Amino acid sequence: MLIAICDDSPDDLALLRGYCRQYDPGLAVRTYSSAKELLASYPTEKPDIVFMDIEMEPPNGFEAAQRLRAERDAPVIVFTTQTLNYAVRGYGLALRYLPKPIDYCDFAEVLELALRERTPQKISVSAESGTEILNVADILWFEVFGHNVCFHMAGNRELQVRSTFSSVLEQVRPYAFAQIHKSYCVNLSFVERAEQSNVVLTDGTTLPVGRSFVKSFRERLGNYLRGR
Numbered sequence: 001m002l003i004a005i006c007d008d009s010p011d012d013l014a015l016l017r018g019y020c021r022q023y024d025p026g027l028a029v030r031t032y033s034s035a036k037e038l039l040a041s042y043p044t045e046k047p048d049i050v051f052m053d054i055e056m057e058p059p060n061g062f063e064a065a066q067r068l069r070a071e072r073d074a075p076v077i078v079f080t081t082q083t084l085n086y087a088v089r090g091y092g093l094a095l096r097y098l099p100k101p102i103d104y105c106d107f108a109e110v111l112e113l114a115l116r117e118r119t120p121q122k123i124s125v126s127a128e129s130g131t132e133i134l135n136v137a138d139i140l141w142f143e144v145f146g147h148n149v150c151f152h153m154a155g156n157r158e159l160q161v162r163s164t165f166s167s168v169l170e171q172v173r174p175y176a177f178a179q180i181h182k183s184y185c186v187n188l189s190f191v192e193r194a195e196q197s198n199v200v201l202t203d204g205t206t207l208p209v210g211r212s213f214v215k216s217f218r219e220r221l222g223n224y225l226r227g228r
Contacts, residue, residue: 001115004047006032006064007080008056012100016051016080019107035064042068047075049114051098054081065093069202072155076114093202095189123171125149125161132159136175140201141186142168152205178220181210188224 005016013031020029030045032038035056050068054061065077079094080102095117096110121136138154144165151159169177169185176188180199184207193200197214199207209217 001049001118002028002030002045002047003111004030004032004038004045004050004075006035006038006050006056006061007053008033009053012053012080012102015102016107019102019104020111022104023108023111035059035061039064039067043071046073048118049076049078049111051078051080052094054079062093069093076117078110078114093192121175123168125151125159125163125168125171127159127161132161134159136172136187137189139172139177139187140190140203141184141205141207143184144168145183156203176224178217178224180213180217181208182213184208188221191221194218194221 003020005013005020007013007016010033013033017029017031020027030041030047032041035052036059038050038052039059050065052061052065059067061079061081065079068074068077077094078096078098080098080100082100095114098106098110117137122133123136125132125134134151134153140152140154142149142151144150147162147164149161149163149165149168151161153159165183165185169179172185177185178188179185186199186201186207190201190203191199192202194217197209197211199209199217201207
């Protein structure tokens with residue numbers, strides 16, 4: 001497990017590096033004083049988790065996170081920031097936000113969540129070729145039509161299986177998914193923007209939110225952003 005800390009403040013770099021060692025001395029940690037330096041090291045060094053300061057010289061934390069999220073095996077990103085005014089803009093990019101000054105207890109809680117997120121979570125579905133094992137983190141959204149479910153995956157891959165919508169919903173229930181329509185379910189980690197009657201995903205896909213699902217979806221999204 002490799003953790004990267006990217007911050008243009010030497011004091012904050014030292015603080016978070018110390019927090020990592022306090023949490024688990026066995027964790028591998030790399031520090032970067034700019035997003036440019038972090039991006040230049042990728043993919044030679046592929047971090048599993050990145051603590052990213054937002055307010056840095058170009059490219060800033062948002063721009064760097066967008067580039068990292070475009071990678072097939074993208075890291076879990078945690079933004080560190082002086083203000084949470086950026087939170088809405090960061091839908092789909094960061095797992096959580098840590099407001100500065102960062103307290104160790106808050107850091108440890110978010111790191112534990114990020115470590116769990118990085119642990120592969122999988123579901124199994126029956127396809128024509130046999131049983132397919134899908135990495136939950138690769139599923140952007142899925143839809144049902146007739147007796148088939150189509151999974152829209154990272155890397156523009158699609159997989160169609162013969163299954164019921166309810167059985168797949170039950171499999172993803174423990175994970176960060178939300179049903180937004182009688183035919184659609186989305187991975188909340190890929191939600192970039194929630195509009196009045198639509199959801200926009202990080203790959204640009206726009207999906208409608210059914211009127212009967214608006215309240216439950218917004219509650220689910222709010223709880224997800226608060227780490228519940």
